[in-house]
Amino acid sequence: MSTIESMTITRGQADRRQAILEGAFTVFARRGYAQACVKEVAAEAGVAKPTVYNHLNDKATLFRQSVQAAAQVVLDERLAALEPLKEPDDLHATLEDVGHRLLQLHTDDRSCALRRLLYAEITQFPDLIDIVVENGPHRLTQALADRLARLTLAGRLRANDPDQAAEQLIALLTGPLEARSRMGTRQIDDAELHQLARAAIRTFLATFGTADG
Amino acid sequence: MSTIESMTITRGQADRRQAILEGAFTVFARRGYAQACVKEVAAEAGVAKPTVYNHLNDKATLFRQSVQAAAQVVLDERLAALEPLKEPDDLHATLEDVGHRLLQLHTDDRSCALRRLLYAEITQFPDLIDIVVENGPHRLTQALADRLARLTLAGRLRANDPDQAAEQLIALLTGPLEARSRMGTRQIDDAELHQLARAAIRTFLATFGTADG
DNA sequence: CGATGATTGAACTCATGGGTACAAGCTATT
DNA sequence: AATAGCTTGTACCCATGAGTTCAATCATCG
Structure with missing residues (x-):
């Protein structure tokens, strides 16, 4: 079913975005805004740095x-x-x-x-x-x-x-x-x-x- | 009197230190620790940047x-x-x-x-x-x-x-x-x-x- | 007046980190 | 199989800012 498969696609994208946001909060909580670096957020979320920028425009919106x-x-x-x-x-x-x-x-x-x-x-x-x-x-x-x-x-x-x-x-x-x-x-x-x-x-x-x- | 004059000396140095600490608090309050830069602290206190480092070792102790x-x-x-x-x-x-x-x-x-x-x-x-x-x-x-x-x-x-x-x-x-x-x-x-x-x-x-x- | 020590401004070094480019690989629709 | 779109790792550019150096200047004290 295309609906199910498209669901899984969007689910997968949403999950990734979710993981990035959760990882971001973890890192911001640990280091504060300025001391947190996007590289560490990416690592915490288990994705690559460009992927973070693919979902969120910049560090401020990420925050x-x-x-x-x-x-x-x-x-x-x-x-x-x-x-x-x-x-x-x-x-x-x-x-x-x-x-x-x-x-x-x-x-x-x-x-x-x-x-x-x-x-x-x-x-x-x-x-x-x-x-x-x-x-x-x-x-x-x-x-x-x-x-x-x-x-x-x-x-x-x-x-x-x-x-x-x-x-x-x-x-x-x-x-x-x-x-x-x-x-x-x-x-x-x-x-x-x-x-x-x-x-x-x-x-x-x-x-x-x-x-x- | 040497005591009075030495008082004025130490007073002058203490005043400068005091001005630096007050300027530092003002700037830290305005920008937060990471966003505050020592140059701005020096400007707020009305002194030069090396003078700040002459009184306080580094940014952390300043804070x-x-x-x-x-x-x-x-x-x-x-x-x-x-x-x-x-x-x-x-x-x-x-x-x-x-x-x-x-x-x-x-x-x-x-x-x-x-x-x-x-x-x-x-x-x-x-x-x-x-x-x-x-x-x-x-x-x-x-x-x-x-x-x-x-x-x-x-x-x-x-x-x-x-x-x-x-x-x-x-x-x-x-x-x-x-x-x-x-x-x-x-x-x-x-x-x-x-x-x-x-x-x-x-x-x-x-x-x-x-x-x- | 001369000496000592703090102050100044400017230029400099160097590390950090945001953000991007690119080439290669993965996934899913046709 | 083939195309299109994400993802990945790496490398890179560039701005910012901490901390230092140095020669020049100023103030204070003998």
């Missing part, structure tokens, strides 16, 4: 595309982590679980590398702000605010300003990480993440909780 | 020293901002004022540039962690925890774990900034900083406050 792809993955993971808040049985326990999951995602290698890269190159690539930041933290806060609003309507929370509540919950969760992880260079073990999540939820519920969990 | 100097300034400013907590009259109002001051310092140009530079180059300069992070955020949290502990002993707060309380207070204050300032690229007006400080202190006191302010 933009790879960062954008990584950001998409990271955002999807976080949005998925909010799912349990749709039908929480034990609200306190569910909040702790979701918080813990968010902390795990926040501290994983890809996420830390992405954050470092954005901070590093945001002045050189200001267009990444719109592409990544607006579609990243902002949409996560929005999605969380939606959940908190529903829970408030159901009488299980007192978050009259759900946007602010979501903002503060995320701050309570991830804020302490920056110092503790020494800017993402130290791994934090799971027990410590649990502690942080419990402490964050305790403070959050002291302000926004109701009598019945 | 380390300039970042370290900037971090010292930033830390001192923040520690000074905690002073009002020593003898608070109206505790709620004092906390809001201190919080607001911390937010102002957190969003000023030098502070944002320093944060970006650290995130950017921390993998290339891992020794900066010990020099800067330990003496920066960590010592601020410690100093704040000291204040909260005193206030708890005086019966004006209920921060039985002052380290955690300090950590969460700083998180409530500065966490929302990252998203709102779009990683330090957007200026936030003072009214918005006031709002953020008020919201943070409200949540903080809901957990750690007592009946009598």
Whole structure:
């Protein structure tokens, strides 16, 4: 079938492009933008240097595309982590679980590398702000605010300003990480993440909780 | 007097070194480490390129020293901002004022540039962690925890774990900034900083406050 | 005034790395 | 089998910038 074969062709090309973008992100994460060389990206992706330039115009687009792809993955993971808040049985326990999951995602290698890269190159690539930041933290806060609003309507929370509540919950969760992880260079073990999540939820519920969990 | 004159000599040399370090930080903040060139640093400091190499061995030490100097300034400013907590009259109002001051310092140009530079180059300069992070955020949290502990002993707060309380207070204050300032690229007006400080202190006191302010 | 030492500008060396050219090989459609 | 399009390795061009050298200049001190 020509359709299947053409599928395999385009699949093969798409796979190659995908491999290049993933290799590029790996190398950029390891070295930073300026120190990363395209030769190393090609090696990481298992292709030749001219092939890289065949798929992406230049180093800058290579960077933009790879960062954008990584950001998409990271955002999807976080949005998925909010799912349990749709039908929480034990609200306190569910909040702790979701918080813990968010902390795990926040501290994983890809996420830390992405954050470092954005901070590093945001002045050189200001267009990444719109592409990544607006579609990243902002949409996560929005999605969380939606959940908190529903829970408030159901009488299980007192978050009259759900946007602010979501903002503060995320701050309570991830804020302490920056110092503790020494800017993402130290791994934090799971027990410590649990502690942080419990402490964050305790403070959050002291302000926004109701009598019945 | 030879002492005075030798003072002026060393003063002159020290001033030149100081000018070079400040110019270096300005240029590094503007371009990032790799994109910054020593020629531009020399121009910013108003000296010739060989003079830079006469005071600092190479570009790496130039970077380390300039970042370290900037971090010292930033830390001192923040520690000074905690002073009002020593003898608070109206505790709620004092906390809001201190919080607001911390937010102002957190969003000023030098502070944002320093944060970006650290995130950017921390993998290339891992020794900066010990020099800067330990003496920066960590010592601020410690100093704040000291204040909260005193206030708890005086019966004006209920921060039985002052380290955690300090950590969460700083998180409530500065966490929302990252998203709102779009990683330090957007200026936030003072009214918005006031709002953020008020919201943070409200949540903080809901957990750690007592009946009598 | 003369000497010592820092400063200056300009030219230079050298390594790095982005990006391209080209010839040879591989793959898939006809 | 044959043609067309990617891919590959290698070699190359060229811009950038770190770090140095050197002769000339300036400031400071005895």
